[in-house]
Amino acid sequence: MCGTVAMEKRALNPLGNAGAAVCRSLFGPVDREELQAEYRALLRRDLEASARRWGFDFLNERPLAGGDFEWEGVPGAKVPALYRTCMVGQQRGAPQGEQGGKENEARTPERTAKPRCPESTPEKSPAQTLKRKQTNITDFYQAKRRLVATPRKSGQ
């Protein structure tokens, strides 16, 4: 059986380099600047397509005139936690919408291009937190408490 598996592996591998390292660069060096430019262009095009489709300017968080949809602002606190803008890893001071309730859309290149550090908790700044009406950490605890409090349904 071992032999068969080895044979199959080699049959699938026309290079037959069983011993050679799998770690390899196939098509030479990547042009980093070009790659970055292409990435931004593709994301921008994606965002433009979304803007047309939904009649909404996701960059400036404003409804566009003449779209198929009618947009209505809703206070962030009124939408389920799932839909609120997540603070983790986002740059502070980025122009976030006050109304929250954002569509799950491709991010703007400007926002994603910035280095993210998901590990670090944003510094405390009561003014901003208040302004954004976001209480994500609390939401998390609430959810957890609810989970623990749920009685077991089965008779285990």
Added chain:
Amino acid sequence: MELLCYEADTVRRAHPDPNLLYDDRVLQNLLSIEERFLPQCSYFKCFQKDIQPFMRKMVATWMLEVCEEQKCEEEVFPLAMNYLDRFLAVVPTKKCNLQLLGAVCMFLASKLKETRPLTAEKLCIYTDNSIKPQELLEWELVVLGKLKWNLAAVTPHDFIEHIMKKLPLPSEKLPLIRKHAQTFIALCATDFSFAMYPPSMIATGSVGAAICGLQLDDGDRSQWGDNLTDLLAKITNTEVDCLKACQEQIESVLVRNLRQVRQQQQQDPRGPRKEMDELDQASTPTDVRDINLYLK
């Protein structure tokens, strides 16, 4: 008292669910939605300028090696190739970015199918650090957008159990047939000529090739009726002629690959391996049972 922890390195898998595998509606639903996940066009002819079929083969071979070395679930590789083909059918891509795309596709497929997915860092190491994790994550978003976030594509693997349970096969042979069919599916994913085929046809052809290769079809003719192919074709509503052609194509790709392996071995200055000498005595490389015998 000593305590043992069994969680160590075992991957947790769900048991096969009879509600999914023994209900014909599941098979019918798979058949009705599978076309949605095919690439939009045969992109080498109509679309791509910088990349060619042999480059797809190069990146596919590399991806398969990474998946094997990382012991990924069988579905990860064909699913990643499905993403790659669907992306290439809509975005003109430069050859120097093809490996990045392959890595991104493996990253996504692994996250969808595995309990312990491949990490971005690991994948970057496999590109000999020619790409950075940050780039991988950025392009992940681009690929997701172009795939319209439709990641749960139907793959040939989804059909294997449905097909096998409808065939009168001896239960002790099932694991070997499954293993060979999976190998053929991976083989098809490396070859662009199969990229536009519906997954059910590839699955049916692969099971057929596996059974023929193991020569399980000629012992007791009566149990198959006249023709295994007819029976297989009926299960997945495939045209008999298409299925025959598909199975033959699979077998010829296998022969071609085995021949390439052999040439490679002969050119190897270290001399041919022992197993390859022995393999040469086998009359037909497509006869997987022979390979099995010679290599035992």
